[in-house]
Amino acid sequence: MxxxxxxxxxxxxxxxxxxAPKPTSYQASHIKRKxxxxxxxxxxxxxxxxxxxxxxxxxxxxxxxxxxxxxxxxxxxxxxxxxxxxxxxxxxxxxxxxxxLADNTRWQRKPRTFDSIEEALEDTARFYRKSLWTDAGAYVEVWLEKDALAGVVQPVTAKYDVPLMVARGYASLSFLHGAADYIASLDVPTFIYHCGDFDPSGVNAGEKIEQTLREMAPAAEIHFERLAVSKGQISSWNLPTRPTKATDSRAKGFGDISVELDAIEPQRLRDLIEAAIQRHLPPEQFKVLLAAEASERELLKAFVGQIGAP
Known part of the structure; x- marks a missing residue:
């Protein structure tokens, strides 16, 4: 570069x-500002x-x-x-x-449409993704407290075909029920990695997610880990802090400092999530699966070419 x-x-x-700011005429102020x-x-x-x-x-x-x-x-x-x-x-x-700059708080819903079957098949071939977890022996989800950060970590979860669950603080009961219903249908262990603020509400929101999922899928093997923000990360990464809000009903006994998830450097957060995913889908296995995906995508493209040929 x-x-x-x-x-x-x-x-x-x-x-x-x-x-650059344009000069504007205002009445003189008695307050001197630099x-x-x-x-x-x-x-x-x-x-x-x-x-x-x-x-x-x-x-x-x-x-x-x-x-x-x-x-x-x-x-x-x-x-x-x-x-x-x-x-x-x-x-x-x-x-x-x-x-x-990422902003996942505003988005549009629109169905994907095509002008022909051939165009639809071409689109399928271009975006074909192989299921990477079929033989992995585990199911992995990343849960994120903040919608605004979804665009920051989504490149990693998309790369590894991992669901990114945006809870927006305290997840709704309907959202949790849908997640628990799917987890209950699996015959492999589920590993959930939660990323949220280190403050009374952020920590409690993660605890409530874990508690409710276990209640709604009692027979499932669920491994829940708070990936960020942790006390260790605050000290070892020297993360910027803010005072814990005294108005938070859960603040008693929590401590004087809180840290937002946004305080972690974006690439460090992405690396943290990628390392957690790689515990269950090692890099070498990932490379093999990507090679198979590329090969199957080429087969799809060849099939589309045969359909379009006169």
């Missing part, structure tokens, strides 16, 4: 004049751009946490607003690619 700073300078030179200079803003956006370039895809909140540990912005609501505003302007100006 070429020098990231040089690449940023090239983009910056083309677009910064369009995104306005960020063009150089200050340029330096901050350069630093944010480098963070996203290195760790993409990531959420805006993840960018904020990485900016705080590097001393780019203060760890406060004002610091978050700076990051959020910068990232909006950087994307709108073309300085930052939209697909480098």
């Amino acid at each position: 070429s020098d990231p700073s040089a690449l940023f300078d090239e983009i910056l030179g083309a677009v910064f004049d369009d995104v 306005r960020a200079s063009r150089e200050d803003m340029e330096d901050r956006r350069r630093a944010l751009w480098n963070i996203v370039l290195e760790m993409k895809p990531m959420t805006v909140r993840q960018v904020f946490y990485q900016a705080t540990v590097r001393g780019i912005v203060e760890k406060s609501e004002a610091g978050y607003n700076k990051v959020q505003t910068d990232l909006v302007q950087m994307r709108r100006s073309g300085m930052l690619r939209y697909d480098w």
Whole structure:
């Protein structure tokens, strides 16, 4: 890759004049505030751009946490607003690619349609995936507390054909029932890896998921592990903390500090999940299955070619 700073300078030179704050007339204020200079803003956006370039895809909140540990912005609501505003302007100006930031909270439902049977078969051949877990002797799910982070970890779960279950904090009873019903139908052990905030509600939400799944699928062999965030990760990775909310009814006895899942570096989170999956689908076995998938995809393409031939 070429020098990231040089690449940023090239983009910056083309677009910064369009995104720098324009002078506006306001009535004089009695409060003296230090306005960020063009150089200050340029330096901050350069630093944010480098963070996203290195760790993409990531959420805006993840960018904020990485900016705080590097001393780019203060760890406060004002610091978050700076990051959020910068990232909006950087994307709108073309300085930052939209697909480098993940947002899974807004999405569209639309059935896939085709103009012909041949087109449908071509699409099937292009996206054909072989079931990687048929002979694995285990079933694996990754549970995620935050919908916004789904786009960050989905590249890993999709790669390994592992379901990504987005609970959005406390999972609904209907969602849990559907998951438990499928687990109960399996004749292999189920391994569930949960990722959530280290705070009273986040920890309790994971515990409730485990408890309810065990109640609803009592005969199933379920192995449940809280993958992140853990106390050990907070200290060994020096994760940025925040005070535990005193208003949380479960805060008593929890401790003074809490840590959001977003505080973990995106690639570190992806690596953590991938390592957990690989306990059950070793890399060599994965390579063999991918080779078989590629071979079967070529067979499908050949079949489509025969149908389309005159």
